[in-house]
Amino acid sequence: MLGTRKRHVVIAIGLLALQILTYYNLRNFPSFIEKYYSNGIYPYISKAMRIGLGWIPISFGDLMYMAGIVMILRWLWISKMDLITLSRKRYTQLLFSLNIILLTFQVLWGFNYYRQPLNVTLNIEREYTVDQLKKTVEDYTIISNRLHESLQPVDSLPVAFNRSQKELFKIAPSGFENLPQPQLKQSLRPNSIKESLLTMPLTQMGYSGYLNPITGEAHTNAWINCYKTPVLILHEMSHQLGFAKENEANYVAIQAGLNHEDVHFQYSASIFGLKYLLNDLYTKDPEAFEEIKADLRPGILKNYQELRDFWAPYDDNVIEQVSQATYNQYLKANNQPDGMKTYSYVVALLVNS
Template sequence: MHKNRSLLLALFLLLAQLAFYYSLRFFPAVVESLYSTGIYPYISKAMRFGLGWLPFSFGDLVYSIAIIMIIRWLWISKKDLISLSRKRYTQLFLSLNIIIALFHCMWGFNYYREPLHKVLELDNEYTTEELKTVVQQLVYTSNKLHEQLQKIDSLPVTFTRSQSEIFDLAPQGFEKINHVYPALDYGNASIKKSLLTMPLSYMGYSGYLNPITGEAHTNAWINNYKTPVLTLHEMSHQLGFAKENEANFIAIIAGMNHDDLHFQYSASIFALRYCINDLYRRDPAAYEEIRPIIKDGIFKNYKELRDFWVQYEGVIEDVSQATYNTYLKANNQPGGMETYSYVVALLVNYYK
């Protein structure tokens, strides 16, 4: 029994941690007050200030080294793991304890904060008629922006800026909306092109936040309408909006309030895509009625993004997406990656 004490303690601590994180979903107001709007803004700004000046991703280097070390440790320990060596399993459980605790302290507690509609005092339900009204507004705005950026209705809007230029412009969007909620005050930027773009593409990801270093990353190969709103999405994660649907909403309102027309267009047609997809599910006849009003060039922009991802489809993407979907559900997002309705609910109740 004495020989097993360290192993049992490490396992107990891991289970206790997991039980504690699960219990947090029942106390969102406490998390919102103490962590998301209390401690985390200082952590976030400190990480962006400390690493934002680096022209490359420090977090990606850490990931790469960690992966190599994990593979090396598994190779060295394979016989001990198979034979259920107490020492190796104690090391494994202790490492998991440290990693999970660090993840939550640096960012992960944000998964358990108050839902965004409560924070912004919005409803989270909407009628089909309200959806139609907002769709019409978005169609008008998207068509107008397309007309300003592309004189030919049937052609897509071109995005020629480099990602670095977009990174420089992106923070301006948050300067326009920090009156909506104090937590939207962005501060120092730390946005990087991922050094792991190739595996990222085959895994089907546009970008990600490194929760340990606070660096926002984009897929370096994406250069289309999605790039500005994608950048704003990852910056929203930096501000503590951990849930994908909430980060999408913050990115949309930041983009639509940006001074730059390309940012406005990116955010507007991104929002429009969510809303017309939802309208099609709710009322196909209404969708068919409004579809001809939308400029063909907007659908060409959607097609550009689809064409980009087609070349990377395969087993790796399927496994990766399934794994991430499970990760989201484990972190207080029961809908997983299917978050359309909540994004639309936020949009409809914000703009109606």
């Protein structure tokens, strides 16, 4: 017969395998997840976490992460000999901890990865022609030029973004309340979005923001202060609303920005969407890309350059390479088989909406 500790190890491994198998198979039931989780219990979970932690001026989740790292390092130090000698007690603790963390992640937010695709919810086609793409690029170019002119009369200068992130946090939710699509229109009041206390490592890893799925707090890179800031805030808040997939969060953020009453939010969302569209057009019709690019006010291109200049010192460092590769695998494990390439799928949603 198995000893007690060995039996515990087998149970822990079995539970972990069962969880992974269950979550893998959930992708086959998107309508069920959409109805009973994403539009059922999750809105109550999200609102409860926003009410509970949104009023705290700093990130409780970041403090939790830092405390967790210290505790893990302490546990590894204390357990180092037991781990080396394959102590069943230590491995049982580790395996049961992994089970609890994985279950908590899925219940509090992760099930949203398995919800119905947004294009199905909004009845949007996934395929589009080059002509449709060109027409959408032209439309976004007109909108972006008009918004740029309203904010910056000198066409060769970028639009300045001088308000603090905390100021933008306060007015961001109205964009979601003004959305014309009833499936997307939601209230994010009270909100719970904060500047990350981990901005330095976040920047080194190449990330603009993230959602803490355990606390429901949305976070932004506190050092980013350019055209992307408003749409970045909306992107992380879209995750908070349960749009887990990156392409869908981008689309929702763009729509929320375009429908925001603040012109800076509109401009941010417009040129953010335009960038994806231009990149796709460049791969499909380089000549059309050059023609449309020539019609852009030069200041828009300078806004793009500001963001590139921000990231330039951190490009291709070892930390970024490892973190991006890790996140790519994380996306694949959570029902996004194309990994970080899913960011480009927002084009189909923009073209066909």
